[in-house]
Amino acid sequence: MRASFTQGFSHFLRRRRARRHFERRPLLDTLAAQPAARSADAAGWGRELLAASLAEPAQALQRLQSQADGLDAAEAARRLARDGPNEVQHEAPLPGWLRLWRCWLNPFNLLLTALALLSFFSADAKATVVIGFMVALSTGIRFVQEGRSHRAAEGLRALVTNTAAVIRRGNPPALPPARTQELPVHDLVAGDLVALSAGDMVPADCRLLSARDLFVAQAAMTGESLPVEKLAAAAASGTVALEQRNLVFMGTNVVSGTAEALVLATGARSYFGLLAAHAGALETAPNAFQAGVNSVSWLLIRFAAVMVPIVFFINGFTKGDWLQAFLFSLSVAVGLTPEMLPMIVTTTLAKGAVRLARLKVVVKRLDAIQNFGAMDVLCTDKTGTLTQDRVALARHADPCGQDSTEVLGLAFLNSHYQTGLKNLLDHAVLADVDPATERRLAEAYRKVDELPFDFERRRMSVVVAAMVDGREQRHELICKGAVEEVLAACTRARVARPAGGDASQQPLSLPLDAALRARTGAVTAGLSAEGLRVVAVAVKLLPPEQARYSVADESGLTLVGYIAFLDPPKESAAPALTRLAAHGIAVKVLTGDNEQVTRQVCRQVGVPVDAVLLGAEVEALSDAELQAAADSHRVFAKLTPLHKERIVRALRERGHVVGFMGDGINDAPALRAADIGISVDSAVDIAKEAADIILLEKSLLVLDAGVVEGRSTFCNMLKYIRMTASGNFGNVLSVLVASAFLPFLPMLPLQLLVQNLLYDIAQTGIPFDKVDAELVARPLRWNPADIGRFMLFFGPISSLFDILTFGLMWWVFDANSLARQTLFQSGWFVVGLLTQTLVVHMVRTPRLPFVQSHAAAPLMAMTAAIVAVGLWLPNGPLAAYFSLQALPPSYYGWLLAIVLGYCTLTTWMKRVYIRRYGWQ
Template sequence: MAAQGKPFWTVPVAAMLTGLGCTADGLSTGAVEDRRTRYGANADSQPRKVGPVRAIMRRLAEPLSLILLAAGAVSVATGDAVGGTIILAILGLSIVLDTVQEGQALKAAEMLRRSVAVKAEAKRDGAFVAVDVGALVPGDLVRIRAGDIIPADARVLEANAFTCDEAALTGEPYPVRKQPGVIASALAADADNAVFRGAVAQTGEALALVVHTGRDSLFGEAASALAEAQTPSPFQRDLHAFGLLTARLTLALVLLVLTAHMLFGRPVLESLMFAVALAVGLTPELLPMITTVTLSRGALRMAARKVIVKRLAAIHDLGAMNVLCTDKTGTLTEARITLAKSLDPAGAEDPRAATLAALAAHLGGDRGALDAALLDCRHDPAAGWVMEEVRAFDFSRRLGSVLAQGPDEHLLIVKGAPEAVLKLCATRRDGSIMDAAAQGQAHALVQALAGDGLRAVAVASKPWPGAPRELTAEDEAGLVFEGLCAFADPPKATAAAAIARLAKAGVRLKILSGDDPVVVKRLAGLVGLKADEVLSGADVAALSDAALAVRVRQVDAYGRLSPDQKSRIVKALQARGAVVGFLGDGINDAPGLKAADIGLSVEGATGVAQAAADMILLESDLGVVADGVEEGRRTFVNILKYVRMAASSNFGNMLSMAAASLFLPFLPMLPT
């Protein structure tokens, strides 16, 4: 819902309620039914399903299949029932095997997609009840708790320490704070008063008003790309081209022989029968069977490596791939925030800041992504300590405090955003005054960490002089600056080695991320990818298609990309003749997955990404992709061996027969 073309997060709540024709008390059952009829189900556009009959007809329409059909029919018509039946049986068996294999893979992928049933808590008839996500409609009032998948685009009406993980939508790995209010920015990235379908609630809880569902949601366009017709893959194009070439050569040879025989005064019927025999002999009858069996064996080998091959031809396409575009979060990285550094006020490595921060997180009950990273690095961080008072973190103060009694210290520990904590500090740990110069040095250190793609949390403390009591804002002053904790989403341990293997195989990797270009550049360096230049979404938007087609050959890393821009980069690479693969797991990756010659996703990916992919990796490991490239090339070589053998023998034999027939007093070959 937008007022006068404005995004819904810029519209006052009262105006939104009026526009939606509802109140902040939820909907009645009758109103829900009316709205479901009006707005439809809260679901993505599904890929066009192809039934078995249509799938078989599509394969029969291939030039090579038509040649074999014609050869079989002619053989039967001219009396060679056995030969014709064999040709038709081989063709039929090949098509059936191909159709069954792809059908089984699609069923496996569908079972994987349905393995998690998602519910939402909506207020219906005055009470909150659990309903299927697909049953939500605009105007519904939903309650969202930590761990819930955001079921629809919605406006936040109430929030309690509520944050969302929007990595699947934007590529940003850090939690995003959400709170009620109205903002002026039209950018979804700035909409901290709205939640978007596909994100995950990380901490706290919220009450939200559903505004857009299904295809009308912010990323519904990305999902609706799946409903578009699938373009032929490189393998299908190559096979189609080979079939046309075979048909042209066969027709040319038949016409040439028939014309020559007519000029030599040979009987017309015998000459026609001989030409038909040549046509049958030129046909590579076993190619469909060889192709299907070879690809099926490749699919079985890939399945042993925990890869679901949804489309058999994708194995060959993976082998032909020479550019792999990949998202960052969850594919190259762990999609899990970890503690990268613990620094003292001067920027030197020192564990005290992380130790105090972990102690505060444990005693204060903080369970955000950054707190979890702190606790992962400290075994029993509160040993010997007792929590006496806590002033919980909130987003207005951007910090939280814990009063704790330890074996040797009685401390107030404060942690939070550097800009909030640093201004409360009076001294540094070494006793020096936290004057303007020291403040500037601390802020410069925070900026340096940000330049390396790291997020900083400041830690401060002060000795507590007396008995415990309820903490106030006045207590959070005159602090001692203890240092900074820096966090990052680390690269997968296997990423660098897998990228090196792909490079050795002639596959160039490009990072297409929705995250900050600075973070993308840092990650590229960590995984061994040269990225002297990183283009942002704004840079890509400023380029024409022709200019982008030039730049994509020079630049290997991109940040702050929209879903459409990822797809545009893929198409620019294809325009330069590249066979492009795309590896992604988020909703924002669906257009890129759809546009690529070979789409790859992972088990934990969103349903939209899995539906758009040609292969699903049950283990998120780039090494499997490198294995797949080798498997695809092995499959291609095996098919090529048969093509070369069949082409050389069939054409050689038939040309010899055609030439000999002009000089022999009898025809060397007939259809029967």
């Protein structure tokens, strides 16, 4: 495969990596632990794969009714119609009724439903209707928003293509006999032939037909921590399919080497599909985002559980009407319940994901948005992020630095004939050779064998036969790779003859002694100092009789020279780094490239390079020492994949929220280890599978914009939680005071429910609100203690003005008897609703509301509408239904004074709060 693997595998592995800890519990253990998995289906799967494993390649093809050049398109279409798409149906669309049930099923709706039932059995029909409407509103809005979010997420995932390299016969026969083509993964069928190379995810359960130095990481399946070598030869025996060396399985990934494989089982018939079908009972611990929401939810529920009984007993003892006290306490419980929290969270995240998509950021998991905003350290590679990812061949020189066309020709043959994952350097070499030379070299040499690249050797070789008149004269092993690793395998060097000699004579082949090594080292150091990436090229002449080669043949090489590449820095890199720093994100460069090139690029883009920590030094440090070193260093070079992973984990242990941006095979461990894995749509499959967020453009500017949007999304959620917590606390204090001193209820249960319903409707504009720039300037994290402090700080302010309203209605408007209680309740109903609604604008920003910071139009419209409804209800035709009455004209002057006083005091207290605690 060349792109992201099926959504099923990404989702399933992520569920098993609760809170981003990369567990290596093998899925084989999961199957063994579940009786349902030991079914006839599992047994049948094992028998089929074992039979294919024990058969010779030709027999395996015959069993699947396939051929050595693959299926034709017509036959593949018939099989696809018969077997269905190659997809793991782990997350089939839920029926509408079940989605509706899940939208209802949350702690707040359960509480409200219980309150509605109690009201119903208490013969309070009005309260039952209002509470039922609130439950229906919360559930319905969440149902609609989750449906939209799901459709949007499906559309976003479609932006990341899923393809595999499939060998299909020509159809109709006029086409070439066989060809490799990129096809969607879900179109694969049993009997197809697929080509695999480094970086690919295995798209189905397959039997290898040919393999070359193939190593597959299958830890998720078997628990083996190291990649397993796979071979094409028929197995001699075996009883467990997972142990067969010639079988590869859906969801594993190719670390190095190449192979051609026959698809045996797809979709739900694959081993992974069987596991996914029985994985429904697996539970995962909540991630940091879910834990934060849960902590806030239970904080408010515990608060209600303490305060509601107090309200009940005070009203029962002071009023003597225990039934009315019970109904009123139920209403208070409803008022304390942030029933819109699930809907607000879902809507805010969904809107954030859509806005991020417009910024070319695809969010694979909505919960990742919070970690995106909390990120304070970004680890990134160098190539393509800080540089243009548009490599050009700048020099091709011999070991002494003289231009050499021979080096270019050998580098071309190496890049041309390798079948593994061609990188940017290979493409640059191929592009630098003119068509005439390309044809001449292709006619003069024939490929014999290949030693694919791996991250231990850091080099790769091809073996070609030099052809003269159609006959092989000799074999040449051409090795290309990192300078140090290639030099380690060299014993001689090919240098030009001294000036004045016969130009037609061949270069000299000299022993690679210390002096010559120092001379070649000076050449490579000079090229690296110019900001060039240097790759060494070496050759070894071999007799034509040898047919198979191994890594052991990469010895006794002759250094031919170097090819040097220029990858200029991006113009956007320096401004992007400045923006990230302004937003509180420290950027650390983690690269496998050498120190000199890394220093040069970092200097060009403005990354301070006081000291570079090298991979060898990382290897020597203990975990504790690495934590300190990772914190203090900004640039790391010559790293292996495991070094990157260790650095990321070390930074997390220091308390940082770490993002890692990478797109290569070697980045996958670090992507999994990071709090937030970031990749790009052009990355290899395993990198995209491990990532939480996919960038459609590999740019730090895009990333910075995404971070700001992620923080804005999180800020809007915090607004609602803060408003709800402080408003609820203030209401309870007011109710307690009023219940203790008034001879009647300060507000009827129905009025309290209607007030709460209108307030909740006003909050539906919060997900669309704007966020002040200073609120997204620093990383944001969940802080339940801060929410509790905010509640205790601002809640009593609304209680103060409620008490002033009580005095106003009691002494000024003489609403001080049972006969005048409706006037009292109407006055507090309006004040309470207006102050609760206006507090949205007071606490949505640390700035001066309506002057220095304006809410978004949807939030302004919703709050204005609710204020209008609150003023209209006591005077409208529904007043009697809600036991309200028209207020005297003089009341509205006092109302304006109370609202202005409330806004003024809240604004002043905000300044005090910010000075003492900061805003967030």
